Amino acid sequence: MQEQNSNTFKSYTLGFFLSIGLTLMAYFVVAQHLLIGWDLVLVIMGLAFIQLWVQLIFFLHLGQESKPRWNLYALFSTGSIIFIVIVGSLWIMQNLSYHMPTEAQIIHDEGIHK
Amino acid sequence: MNHEEAQEKTLLGFWIYLMTDLLSFTILFATYAVLSRNTAGGPSAGQLFDLSFVLIETLILLTSSYTAGLGLLALRRSAKNQVLIWFSITFLLGLSFLVMEFREFSKLIAEGASWQRSAFLSSFFALVGTHGLHIAIGLLWMMFSIILVWFKGITPFVSSKIIRLTLFWHFLDVVWIFIFTIVYLMGHV
Numbered sequence: 606m607q608e609q610n611s612n613t614f615k616s617y618t619l620g621f622f623l624s625i626g627l628t629l630m631a632y633f634v635v636a637q638h639l640l641i642g643w644d645l646v647l648v649i650m651g652l653a654f655i656q657l658w659v660q661l662i663f664f665l666h667l668g669q670e671s672k673p674r675w676n677l678y679a680l681f682s683t684g685s686i687i688f689i690v691i692v693g694s695l696w697i698m699q700n701l702s703y704h705m706p707t708e709a710q711i712i713h714d715e716g717i718h719k
Numbered sequence: 720m721n722h723e724e725a726q727e728k729t730l731l732g733f734w735i736y737l738m739t740d741l742l743s744f745t746i747l748f749a750t751y752a753v754l755s756r757n758t759a760g761g762p763s764a765g766q767l768f769d770l771s772f773v774l775i776e777t778l779i780l781l782t783s784s785y786t787a788g789l790g791l792l793a794l795r796r797s798a799k800n801q802v803l804i805w806f807s808i809t810f811l812l813g814l815s816f817l818v819m820e821f822r823e824f825s826k827l828i829a830e831g832a833s834w835q836r837s838a839f840l841s842s843f844f845a846l847v848g849t850h851g852l853h854i855a856i857g858l859l860w861m862m863f864s865i866i867l868v869w870f871k872g873i874t875p876f877v878s879s880k881i882i883r884l885t886l887f888w889h890f891l892d893v894v895w896i897f898i899f900t901i902v903y904l905m906g907h908v
Contacts, residue, residue: 664785
């Protein structure tokens with residue numbers, strides 16, 4: 606029991622320092638303008654997902670439960686719904702705004718003269 | 720059904736609640752992602768948000784998640800005083816986070832950047848405000864748990880409450896990482 610306790614203490618502490626490091630890294634990449642545009646978006650999103658993984662493993666101790674692991678199944682199905690909702694919304698709204706011309710575009714395309 | 724099995728079932732039920740709560744955050748994130756550039760001629764994310772201020776908020780919440788974890792370890796050892804100390808520290812950190820968020824909101828509103836200004840700001844206040852509301856509820860819950868531990872000691876009833884509270888607190892920290900990244904860091908891209 607004592608052994609297990611010190612292990613989880615180590616895992617919390619490790620997770621804490623990793624999270625702090627990842628947060629500071631993301632902050633400095635943005636604040637120092639080290640990257641621009643899509644590269645920057647991909648790097649900071651990547652750092653956020655690494656931190657998600659760190660916290661799931663070291664803080665929430667996922668994967669150490671007794672089987673069957675219903676909580677993991679719930680997490681994965683929620684994850685797939687999240688993916689569909691976020692990507693779907695962005696996709697549909699992007700497409701909508703692409704096909705929805707502004708007034709100036711309509712005037713130009715239709716050759717309307719005021 | 721023995722006690723341990725019942726405990727495990729309760730935790731799974733709570734986990735499923737957290738997953739549905741995650742879905743409501745998902746809707747708010749999706750709304751924000753779609754509307755974040757629709758500023759209606761008003762201020763944009765890059766002009767409004769002070770990154771170093773939000774970094775401090777983030778570090779405070781992160782530390783509170785860690786101290787809550789240490790409190791949970793103390794609970795497993797049935798060390799009453801340590802449980803009280805760690806959760807009081809967590810409570811104070813959570814409270815400072817909430818106060819900072821409140822100050823940020825009132826500063827924005829004073830500048831005329833309230834939720835009525837643009838679609839971007841409506842979705843911003845809805846997303847960050849909902850997270851803040853969760854933190855406030857978590858703090859109330861923590862206060863009651865601390866009082867319970869103080870008066871009743873570490874009973875099975877109290878400890879199962881605190882295990883769920885800690886899960887909730889870690890969950891809010893995970894949601895905040897994405898608010899920090901998507902709202903604040905991406906606002907400066």
